[in-house]
Amino acid sequence: MxxxxxxxxxxxxxxxxxxxxxxxxxxxxxxxxxxxxxxxxxxxxxxxxxxxxxxxxxxxxxxxxxxxxxxxxxxxxxxxxxxxxxxxxxxxxxxxxxxxxxxxxxxxxxxxxxxxxxxxxxxQRQLDDQGYRIKRGTIQDATFITSDPGHAPADKPRGDEAKTRRSRDGTWMKKGKKSEFGYKFHVLTDKENQFIRRFDTTTASVHDSQIDLSQKGETVYRDKGYFGTVPFASIDKTMHRAVRGRKLSEKDKRRNRAINRTRSLVERPFAVIKRVFHAGHVMVTTHLRAHAKNLVSCFCYNLFNLFRIRTAQRQLSHPS
Structure with missing residues (x-):
């Protein structure tokens, strides 16, 4: 120029x-x-x-x-x-x-x-260098990222040769009475600052409990969807759920409420990514491309969160 x-x-x-x-x-x-x-x-x-x-x-x-x-x-x-x-x-x-x-x-x-x-x-290295290391535990959860199933019959093979805009790798998943098609976006955030530290992308039909993003030496908070699986984390803060022949005790209910107060913090990244970045639906056709889109969403969210933290720090240092 x-x-x-x-x-x-x-x-x-x-x-x-x-x-x-x-x-x-x-x-x-x-x-x-x-x-x-x-x-x-x-x-x-x-x-x-x-x-x-x-x-x-x-x-x-x-x-x-x-x-x-x-x-x-x-x-x-x-x-x-x-x-x-x-x-x-x-x-x-x-x-x-x-x-x-x-x-x-x-x-x-x-x-x-x-x-x-x-x-x-x-x-992640730059976040660590700025003092935002994982200190007080992690939180893991997952959400659906939808994609276009197209109008072909469900049993028609998709495959790499499919000449269609519909997702080649996406799968169907039913949650409650609602069916979703596409992918599942798994994230692990730190408890203290809610930065996304690790993430993964699977097809929608993969159950949340099949993906463990925690690491040894950490404490991980998870909802009832992960109940019955042992995480890599050293301290497991997974909410309990009732099973056949065994209701939740009052102690379990109190424990769940305590865990949920922390676990619910992971909903904020999902809300920002879907409502602010409008990234809850992808137009790409393969799993790898959906994963690349999710990486950009995570990258943007961490910048968004860092901006929020820095703004709050400035306001505390220079109150009007």
């Missing part, structure tokens, strides 16, 4: 920034450059080997964050990143915004190269 054009955009941004800009706030919450070494080896367009230069790695990660934060399709992410001044400011005023195809291919490459969890691990 020319010096004049860059100056004009920055001045235009400054005119509206006084009204509030959450994107500008979250941009400085983490060190984005620490993601560059993780991603740089995905490309082979060095001067020695030739090839068309790729888009900046940090620019691409920030595009995924914009997409996840506002619930945008690839097309809308490209359009709005080109059109909105706050988006351009967050991206660092690039000369050219990545197009929808480039964004899609970048997400695909992240899964193919196994970079998804390396990005996630780096974010």
């Amino acid at each position: 020319s010096g004049f054009g860059d100056y004009f955009l920055r001045q235009h941004y400054a005119m509206g920034a006084g009204l509030g800009d959450n994107l500008g706030e979250i941009s400085g919450l983490i060190d984005w450059e620490r993601f560059r070494p993780i991603l740089s080896d995905m490309y082979r367009d060095t001067k020695e080997e030739g090839g068309r230069p790729h888009y900046d790695e940090i620019l691409m990660v920030k595009m995924l964050v914009l997409q996840g934060w506002y619930g945008l399709s690839d097309y809308e992410a490209e359009r709005q990143a080109t059109d909105r001044i706050s988006f351009r400011h967050f991206l660092g005023y690039p000369e050219k915004v990545p197009d929808r195809t480039t964004l899609w291919l970048f997400r695909e490459r992240l899964t193919e190269k196994g970079k998804i969890h390396l990005i996630w691990e780096e974010l």
